[in-house]
Amino acid sequence: MKKKLFVVPLAITLLAASIVGCSKEESKSTESASTAGSAAPAKSKDPVTLNVRLFGAENAHYRAVDPAVKEFEKRTKDTLNTTLNLTWTPPADYGTKQQLWLTAGEDFDLFVPWDKDKNAKDGALADLSKYFNNPKYPGLQKAFSPEYINDNKIFGKTYVIPVTNAFMDMEGVYYRKDLLTKYGMKEIGSYDDLYNFLDKVSQNEKDMVPFANYGNMAFFKLFTDINAQQLEGKVFPFTGGGNPKANYLYAQIAEDGKSVAGIAAYGDPASEWAKINPKYGLDYLMNEFNQAKRFNKFIPADTLTATTGTGKQTAAGFVTLSNFMGTEAGIKAKVPNAELGFWPIFKNNQEMAPGKQSTDGKAWNFLAIPASSKKIDRTMEFLDWIFSKQENNDLFTYGIEGTNWQPVGTNQWKVPDGVDPAKNYLFPGYQLTWNPTLNRIPAGLPDQLKKYYDYQFKPETYKKNVLAGFTFDQEPVKNEIAKCNTVVQKYLPFLLSGFGDINESLSKMNADLKASGVDKIKEELKNQINSFLAQKK
Known part of the structure; x- marks a missing residue:
């Protein structure tokens, strides 16, 4: 699963689109899983309790959700007549526990599947195909186009419900704009500009960390451009996709898009990399590592071993668009006169060029219903209600209107004056409510950030890449992948x-990858991609 987690500091609660609730009432009746019925009942149904299991820690992912859930139950008493029993599991335990729940056949009705492909293959997930593109479920029909559902099928069936509001969260660098002004420097628009700025900070602000390291992978996605790599170069990283923390294979698709031209592993000899377009293969990779080497002096010396921050203020760092305003608020809480700028790191985002954002149409997160659930119809009616109109979606995403949030214009929102963000409603919408058709943005954004939000919400921003629809089935080489992942975690931080x-x-990493079975992974990946491409129309 592509877990897109917005685990952010307190200030982000002012702006993040996230929220839900919890109720412990018991139901005296259950419903058998039957054929799809009406999702907008004309009269009250028998009472039912839906057991919903999500991941999160209080105050980090959710907070004060009970009133919103009670409000939902009140609004739908005469129609859905549904009580929600919401259970939260810490992220560190969620993956293991959900497998135990499924194996034990526990009574639950909706959850976020972290191992969806395996769960589907094992028969643990209900096939929900009949509920989509079905006029009896108008909310689902409106919010989930046939293309969107098709792009997220597993083994040809709808075992999961895609949950995302856009196919990217623009990635970039935040920087102290007030310091830039202090040094008389121009706005950051390139890596050279960033380097010169950080160099000034290191010389003049001795109590600051020039660049905030992204864990032990310091620069994370800086010095890469996954969109150009996939759309222009037809080069695809595996097994981490767009996440450099997990990649160690590059696959080159032939120019005609019909076969694999080559696959190379990190540290492979030049003869293997010769089959990969150098602009997006070996040269691209070495530039990434060389740039990290060049910028290394701007991060803490203990980046590879430190488990906590330095406690010092930072002048710049990696950030996503959705987290930018929260990051700024956090810094301004300590340095009131601070002002932040945002620089997108990918070229197409900088230019806001249409059709240049690579996508496979897959969501970041998913919902699923256990095949053992006796309340599948009622669960899908609940989801149909959430996606049927903005007002319903807003209740779970932002809380109670007027109490937790206020609408601004037609597509913006804000926290009411006088409401303490530390105590206000918080819910991870990326686990339940996000959808491309039901978006709001925080009010009060600078004009440039509004343009970036508009860009990432526009359908024309995206273009399907040649491997859209392909999923690497890792089962045949799962042991080799597990061993290679251990190797990756050893060397990639450096x-x-x-x-x-x-x-x-790279030499040591390659030797360990070879010993761990990377050649077998390469062959399996090549065969699966070729089979996929051969079946494309």
Whole structure:
């Protein structure tokens, strides 16, 4: 699963689109899983309790959700007549526990599947195909187009419900704009500009960390451009996709899009990389590592080992668009006169060019219903209600209107004056409510950030890449992948943070990958991609 987690500081609660609730009432009746009925009942149904299981820690992912859930139950008493029993599990335990729930056949009706492909293959998930593109479920029909559902099928069936509001969360760098002004420097528009700014900070602000490291992978997605790599170069990283923290294979699709031209592993000899377009293959990879080496002096020296921050203020760092305003608020809480700028790191985002954002049409997160649930119809009626109109979706996403949030214009929102963000409603919409048709943006954004939001919400921003619809079935090589992942975790922090000798790290990494079975993974990946491409029309 592509877990898109917005685990953010307190201030982000002012702006993040997230929320839900919890109720412990018991139901005296259950419903058998029957054929799809009306999702907008004309009269009250028998009472039912839906057991919903999500992941999260209080105050980090959710907060004060009971009133919103009670409000839902009140509004739908005469129609859905549904009580929600919401259970939260800490993220560190969620993956293990959900497998135990499924194996034990526990009584629950809706959850976020972290191992959806395996769950579907094992027969643990209900096939929900009949509920979509079905006029009896108008909310689902409106919010989930046939293309959207088709792009997110597993083994040809709808075992999961895609949950996302856009196919990207624009990635970039935040920087202290007030310091830029202080030094008389121009706005950041390139990596050279960023380097010069950080160099000034390191010389003049001795109590600051120039660049905030992204864990032990310091620069994370900086120095990459996954969109150009996939759309222009037809080069695809595996097994981490757009996440450099997990990649160690590059697959080149032939120019005609009908077969794999080559696959190379990190540290492979030049003869293997010769089959990959160098602009998006070896040259691209080495530039990423060399840039990390160049910028290394701007991150904390203990980046690879530190488990907590330095406690010092930072002048710049990686951030997504959805988290930018929260990051700014957090910094301004300590430095009231601070002002932040945002620089998108991918070229197409900088230019806001249409048709240049690579996508496979897949969501970041998903919902699923256990095949063992006796309340599938009622669960889908609940979801149909959430997606039927903005007002319903807003209740779970933002809380109670007037109490937790206020609408601004037609598509913006804000926290009411006098409401304490530390105590206000918080819910992870990315687990339940997000959808491309039901978007709001925070009020009060700078004009440029509004333009970035508009860009990422426009359908014309995106273009399907040649591997859209392909999913690498890792089961045949799961043991080899597990071993290679251990290797990756050993070496990539050095490479992505700019520590150590690049060629030496790659050589050692390659030897360990070979010993862990990477060649078998390459062959399996090649065969699966070729089979997929051969079946495309």
